[in-house]
Amino acid sequence: MIRVVLPSHLRKHANINGEVTVRIDGPATQQSLLDALETAYPVLRGTIRDHDTKKRRAFLRFFACQRDLSHEAADTPLPDEVVRGSQPFLIVGAIAGG
Incomplete structure (x- = not known):
């Protein structure tokens, strides 16, 4: 099971408390994780990806194992620690302003 931490606005939207877990059948990639x-x-x-293009929304970032995975290709394998469940996949709301 892969652990996923969502930003508070998406947790509220989906009526979720805390982190969630998802199961992926097949290769564990950003795309398969987000599909699950x-x-x-x-x-x-x-809310996380555009309906048509499946690209990450501009004000969300993906992190795992202290690395920014936001610009990785959708089919790049997730880090082993995320696949094993020892580290979560973080979806973080970006902050903009000046």
Whole structure:
């Protein structure tokens, strides 16, 4: 099971308390993780990725194992620590302003 931590606004939107876990059948990639997350929580469809292009929304970032994975290709394998469940996959709301 892969652990996922969502930003508070998405947790509230999906009525989730704390982190969630999702199971991935096949290769563990950002795409397969987000597909599994959206299947488990359909209300999140379109909130993390664009409906059509499946690209990450501009004000969200992906982190794991103290690395920014936001610009990794969608089919890049997730870090082993995330796949084993020892580290969570973090979806973080970016802050903008001046």
